[in-house]
Amino acid sequence: MELVTIILSGILIASATYLILSKSVLRIIIGVSILSHGVHLMILTMGQLKRGNVPVLDDSVSSYSDPLPQALILTAIVISFALTAYSLVLLLRNYKELGTDNTEDMKGVPHDD
Amino acid sequence: MTTNILPMLPIILPFLAGVIMLFLGKRPMPHRMISAVTSLIMVGVAAFNVYYVYVNGTMVTFIGNWSAPFGISVVYDMVAALLVLTTSIVTFFVVVYSFQSIGYERERYYYYPMVLFMITGIIGAFTTGDIFNMFVFFEVFLLASYVLITLGSRKIQLQEGFKYLVVNIVSSNFFLVGLAYLYSVTGSLNMADIHIKLSNYDGNLAIMTIVAVVFLFVFATKAGLFPLYFWMPGSYNAPPMPVIALFGALLTKVGVYAIARTYSLFFTNDVGYTHQVLLLLSLLTIIVGSIGALAYTNMKQIIIYNIMIAVGVIMVGFSMMDYAGTVGSMYYLIHDMIIKAALFLLIGFIIYRTGKNDAADLGGLIRQHPVVGWTFFIATLSLAGVPPFPGFFGKLYIVESAFDNGHAIAAILVLLSSLVVLYSVIRIFIKVFWGEPAQPIELKNIKSDKLLFSAVGLVIISAVFGLSADFLFPIFEMAAESFFDPSSYSNYLMGVE
Amino acid sequence: MKSTLKRAGYSKVQRQMNDVFIHFTSKVIFLIILLFSINLFMAGHYTPGGGFVGGLLAASAIILLLIAFDYETVRKMIPVNFHFIITLGLTLAIVAPTLLFFFGTPFFTHQHTYINVPVFGEVAVHTAMLFDAGVFLTVSGTALMIVTLVGGTDE
Numbered sequence: 184m185e186l187v188t189i190i191l192s193g194i195l196i197a198s199a200t201y202l203i204l205s206k207s208v209l210r211i212i213i214g215v216s217i218l219s220h221g222v223h224l225m226i227l228t229m230g231q232l233k234r235g236n237v238p239v240l241d242d243s244v245s246s247y248s249d250p251l252p253q254a255l256i257l258t259a260i261v262i263s264f265a266l267t268a269y270s271l272v273l274l275l276r277n278y279k280e281l282g283t284d285n286t287e288d289m290k291g292v293p294h295d296d
Numbered sequence: 297m298t299t300n301i302l303p304m305l306p307i308i309l310p311f312l313a314g315v316i317m318l319f320l321g322k323r324p325m326p327h328r329m330i331s332a333v334t335s336l337i338m339v340g341v342a343a344f345n346v347y348y349v350y351v352n353g354t355m356v357t358f359i360g361n362w363s364a365p366f367g368i369s370v371v372y373d374m375v376a377a378l379l380v381l382t383t384s385i386v387t388f389f390v391v392v393y394s395f396q397s398i399g400y401e402r403e404r405y406y407y408y409p410m411v412l413f414m415i416t417g418i419i420g421a422f423t424t425g426d427i428f429n430m431f432v433f434f435e436v437f438l439l440a441s442y443v444l445i446t447l448g449s450r451k452i453q454l455q456e457g458f459k460y461l462v463v464n465i466v467s468s469n470f471f472l473v474g475l476a477y478l479y480s481v482t483g484s485l486n487m488a489d490i491h492i493k494l495s496n497y498d499g500n501l502a503i504m505t506i507v508a509v510v511f512l513f514v515f516a517t518k519a520g521l522f523p524l525y526f527w528m529p530g531s532y533n534a535p536p537m538p539v540i541a542l543f544g545a546l547l548t549k550v551g552v553y554a555i556a557r558t559y560s561l562f563f564t565n566d567v568g569y570t571h572q573v574l575l576l577l578s579l580l581t582i583i584v585g586s587i588g589a590l591a592y593t594n595m596k597q598i599i600i601y602n603i604m605i606a607v608g609v610i611m612v613g614f615s616m617m618d619y620a621g622t623v624g625s626m627y628y629l630i631h632d633m634i635i636k637a638a639l640f641l642l643i644g645f646i647i648y649r650t651g652k653n654d655a656a657d658l659g660g661l662i663r664q665h666p667v668v669g670w671t672f673f674i675a676t677l678s679l680a681g682v683p684p685f686p687g688f689f690g691k692l693y694i695v696e697s698a699f700d701n702g703h704a705i706a707a708i709l710v711l712l713s714s715l716v717v718l719y720s721v722i723r724i725f726i727k728v729f730w731g732e733p734a735q736p737i738e739l740k741n742i743k744s745d746k747l748l749f750s751a752v753g754l755v756i757i758s759a760v761f762g763l764s765a766d767f768l769f770p771i772f773e774m775a776a777e778s779f780f781d782p783s784s785y786s787n788y789l790m791g792v793e
Numbered sequence: 794m795k796s797t798l799k800r801a802g803y804s805k806v807q808r809q810m811n812d813v814f815i816h817f818t819s820k821v822i823f824l825i826i827l828l829f830s831i832n833l834f835m836a837g838h839y840t841p842g843g844g845f846v847g848g849l850l851a852a853s854a855i856i857l858l859l860i861a862f863d864y865e866t867v868r869k870m871i872p873v874n875f876h877f878i879i880t881l882g883l884t885l886a887i888v889a890p891t892l893l894f895f896f897g898t899p900f901f902t903h904q905h906t907y908i909n910v911p912v913f914g915e916v917a918v919h920t921a922m923l924f925d926a927g928v929f930l931t932v933s934g935t936a937l938m939i940v941t942l943v944g945g946t947d948e
Contacts (some may be wrong), residue, residue, distance in 0.1 A: 203466065208458065215465050222472045229480035252479070255428055259472055261845060261932075262435045266465055268939040269442060273461065275943055276446075277454050289455050300899045308900075311887055318880040361902040370900075 188228045195221030208277065208284040212270045219263040223256045302348060303355045303372035305341050306380050306419045309334055310412040317409045324403035328395055331408040335388035335415075342381040349377045350771055354778075356425070356788045364789050365489040371425030373785060374775035375626070379422045379553060382630050385757060386545050386637045387415050393641050393750035394538040396743050397648055402448050402536070410447070411542065414440035421550050427478065428485045430554065431471050434518075438464050441547060445535050456534035463527045467517040474510035477503065478562070488786035491561040495783075501565045508563040508570040512555065512577075519551025519607050522580035529588065532600045537644030540596070544603050545637035549629060552607055556614040556625070560779045561786075571615045578611035579706055582713045589720035593656045593727070595643045598720050599636070602679070605713050606632040612710055613694040614779070616701050622776035624693025627765070631686040634761065635679050638754035639721070642672050645747045646728060650737050655724045659733035668748065669729040675755050676725055678762065680718035685762035687714075812861075819861035826854035834929055838917070844925035848932030855933075856940055864941065875938040882930030889923035 195217055202214025230252030238250035278284050313334035317327050349355060355372040358364060391411065398407055417437025424430050442464075446457035475485075481503055482490045494501065513524070520528040528548075532540055555574070563570045585604030592598050610632065613625030645668060652658055662669040681687030691714060698707035761768075778785040830850035837843030858867050890901040898904075905919040 203462070211462060215462065215469075218466065218469050219472075222469045222476070226472060226476040226479075229476040251485070252476075255475070255479075257845070258428070258432060262432070265439060265935070266435075268935065269439065270458075270461055270465075272939065272942055273442075273446060273454070273458060276449060277458060280449060280451055280454055289458070300897070301894055304900045308887065308891055312891070315880065315883045315887055318876075318883065357899045359899060359901045361899050 184232050185228050188224055188232065192221045192224040192228065195224065206286050208274050208286060208289075211286070212267065212274060215270070216263060216267050219259065219266075223259055226252050226256055226259070300357050302341075302345055303357050303370045303423060306338055306345070306384070307370075307416055307423065309338055309341070310419070311416045314409040314412040314416070317412075318406065322404040322406075324400065327403060327406075327408040328391075331391045331412060332388070334412065335384060335391050338384040338415075339381070339388055342377070342384045345372065346374075346377045346381055346771065349374050350774065354785075354788060365484055365486045368429050369425040369486060369788075370423050371488070371785070371788065372423050373778050374771060375553075375557075375778055376423045378626070378630055378771070378775055379549075379633075380419050382633045383415065383418055383422070383546055386542070386633060386754070387411070389641070389750040389754050390538050390541050390545075390637065392746050393541070393644070396746045397644060398536055398538055399448070405447060407444075407447060410440050410443050413437075414444065414542070418546050418550055422553060425487055426485055427487050427490070427558075428475060431468070431475060434471065434550070434554075435468060437547070437550070438468065441543065444539050444542075445531065447539075448536065450534075453534045456531045459527055460531040463517065467514050467524075470510055471514040474507055474514060477507045477510065481507070486789075487557070487561050488789050491782055491786045492789060494562060494565065504563060505566050505569060508559070508566075509573075511558050511563075512570075512574065515551045515555045515558070516577065517551070519548050519555065519611075520581075520604055521607065521611065522577045522584055525581065525584065525604055528604070529597060529600050532603075533596055537640060537647065540600075541637045541640035541644070544600065544640055545633045548603055548607055549633055552610055552614075552629065555611065556622075556779055559614065560617060560622075561782050564782070567617070571617060574611060574615040575703065575706060578608045578615060579709055580608075581605075581611070582608035582709055586713055586716040586720075589716060593723075594653050595646070595655050595724055595728075596653060598655075598724060599639050599643060602639075602717060602720065603636060605717055606636065609691065609694060609710055609713060612698060612706055613690070616694075616697045616703075617780055618697055618701065619776065619780050620693045620700065621697035622779040623772055624690045624695075624697060626690075626772050626775045626779075627686060628690030628694065631678075631690055631758065631761065634754055634758045635675060635687070638675050638751060638758060639672075639679060641747070641751040641754060642668065642675060643724075645744065645751055648742055648747065649739055649744065651740055652737070655727040657733070657735075658728045658737060659731045660729070661737075662729040664739065665729075667752070669725070671752050671755050672725055672729070674759065676718065676721040678755070678758050679721055680714050682718075685759065686765050688762070689765045815861045819857050823854050823858055826857070827851060830854065834925065837925060838919060838921065844928030845932050848929040849936060851929070852933040852936035852940075855937055859940065859944070864944075875934045875941070878930050878934030879938065882927045882932075882934060885927030886924055886931065887927075889920055889927065893920065 199214045199218035199221060202210050202217065205211065205214070230249045234248045235246035236244040236248065238247045238253075274284065277289070281289055283289060313330050317330055320326050345355070349372060354374075356364075357370045357372075359368045359370060361367075391408065394403075394407065394411075414437045417433045417435075417440060420433035420436065421430050424433060442457065442461050445460055446453050478490070479485060481501075482493050484490050484493060494504070516522075517524040532543055535543070559570065559574065581604055585601045585608060588601030589598050589605065592601070606628070610625050610628050613621040613628065616622075646658070646661070647653060649665075650658060650661070678685035678687060681691045691710060695707045695710055698704070698710065830847045833842035833850060834844060834847030835842075837847070855867065855871065858870065862870075893900065893902050893904065896902070896904060903919055903921040905917060905921075907915050907917055910916050
């Protein structure tokens with residue numbers, strides 16, 4: 184099971200790399216959020232999958248799985264939610280001000296102090 | 297009771313002030329009052345904390361009352377105390393400087409709350425004793441810095457801000473990757489606990505070298521070390537002057553602090569490889585920074601490349617990880633935070649007064665502004681590390697430790713870099729303040745008493761720090777101890793178990 | 794949206810699409826989603842759920858209204874400033890843990906007690922819930938603010 188999720192997270196990170204290297208700003212943002220998904224999957228795998236029961240307090244259960252990676256992922260998801268939201272707003276603003284979403288055309292804006 | 301409240305106050309205060317300002321809405325005047333008063337209170341609290349830590353030793357508080365290796369702990373040792381004090385001082389002066397320089401529109405759109413949220417994140421990253429919590433605080437100050445870098449929406453800010461955003465998000469994701477490796481190896485997130493576990497483990501720890509390289513990649517991106525500095529000259533050039541001063545003085549130093557902390561606590565099993573890589577990168581950073589500082593006549597760019605030189609010098613000391621090296625690096629770290637902010641503020645004053653970025657267009661300003669001119673000269677000497685100023689002590693110890701460890705080339709490069717620093721900044725002084733301008737300069741009529749107050753105030757603090765460096769030595773020795781003797785940092789766990 | 798439709802060949806685009814079915818069902822479903830989000834929020838202490846999920850769900854309920862109606866109408870239905878919601882949430886999230894200093898305990902230590910409520914019987918009351926309410930408000934406010942910022946400027 185670990186092998187499958189590791190390969191899956193590898194695929195996610197590879198496709199995220201492809202998207203981040205493209206020129207369109209929207210694609211870059213999608214790539215960044217896919218990258219964070221891949222990384223979250225990896226954290227989950229690193230804490231070992233399927234070790235025990237759901238980590239919710241219950242008298243009849245003796246072995247629990249490690250709740251810490253899930254807590255870490257939840258925190259990381261909240262952060263990447265905020266980052267994605269902010270970068271989308273920035274994309275919109277960028278598109279309005281600079282009139283393009285192509286990173287090639289965004290280069291070399293003159294310094295306008 | 298006191299150890300519960302004192303370490304948390306520097307984190308809670310700016311956040312609380314930021315929230316109060318959000319409640320008040322778009323009213324700049326109350327914002328100014330609240331942010332200045334808050335940062336002044338923070339200076340007081342941080343100064344008291346330095347004294348308290350000096351007398352009573354490291355303060356530890358366990359968030360949520362969960363005992364140490366399981367919950368999040370806040371460890372307020374001398375390093376954190378000194379860095380928090382310096383951060384508060386710089387914040388206070390930059391906030392006062394912003395009153396007259398940032399512009400009314402930015403003030404309306406929550407500039408001050410964002411500054412204080414960023415300070416929350418920075419201080420949190422300095423004080424936390426939990427590696428994942430450090431990631432969270434990194435994200436807090438990075439998010440605030442994304443807003444600050446694009447606030448105002450000039451075209452250059454949007455373009456550079458987007459670059460900054462993507463670079464930092466990618467490197468933050470690598471931080472998570474490194475954390476995942478670290479957690480799978482050690483099964484713990486508490487930094488002191490990880491240190492104890494790793495030093496008691498007697499198997500093969502080759503994977504820790506990989507973790508070290510991943511962490512180096514992450515923190516080097518934040519600190520602007522050699523191959524990963526590419527975003528810095530562009531992105532730090534875009535926002536207005538007070539924001540650059542905050543970024544240049546504080547943000548890069550968080551990366552430096554994180555490298556020093558992780559490399560002293562976690563990656564001690566293969567020092568021959570990891571610390572050599574660190575040394576090599578820091579030397580390359582010094583070289584590249586020197587080239588940049590010599591190549592430009594744009595004043596902002598010169599100082600931005602000087603940040604890189606300083607980061608390189610500090611990292612040389614930390615990569616030695618012995619007594620003299622870490623004491624020197626602590627001195628230089630604190631000194632550089634103060635003097636970089638002061639230089640940015642002084643340059644900002646010149647730019648606001650003349651409206652020109654390029655030192656080559658200016659001249660003869662000493663007649664109108666003798667005070668600024670001589671303050672700038674003192675700041676230059678202080679930056680380069682001329683004896684009575686604090687930079688000298690730092691460099692002395694760093695060079696001594698480099699010679700002790702047989703890295704003569706590193707020591708010579710550090711010494712040569714001070715010459716480059718002196719030359720590159722004194723060139724600004726000569727071009728701007730001496731001689732005659734090529735064409736007459738129209739001085740803009742701006743209110744400048746608060747600009748001068750902050751800039752001169754920071755230079756005075758730097759000078760006082762330099763003169764009292766001897767007197768402060770025990771404090772810095774105590775701070776450096778938690779780097780060169782990491783078991784003194786992880787001591788607090790003994791009482792718990 | 795409108796310009797995309799026009800480019801696709803729809804010559805007549807109504808200013809506001811009046812669809813009785815969507816209007817009616819969305820009003821009903823809005824209430825159901827909101828109740829479910831409060832349920833998730835309350836369940837969050839011992840079982841899966843919590844402030845973040847609940848807040849996102851509450852925000853998505855209002856986003857459903859935004860899809861069915863337009864921005865102006867929804868503003869009239871829910872006359873609350875999103876900005877104010879975020880600030881209120883942040884305040885709860887910082888004040889609730891800070892007040893615990895008065896009990897002499899570290900930051901974030903939670904206090905709890907049990908009280909008797911007429912209908913539900915014995916109910917656990919935790920200070921952690923105040924913090925979670927802050928998260929709920931902040932998340933829902935932020936999500937709504939982002940959606941209206943990105944979607945509301947479509948002239």
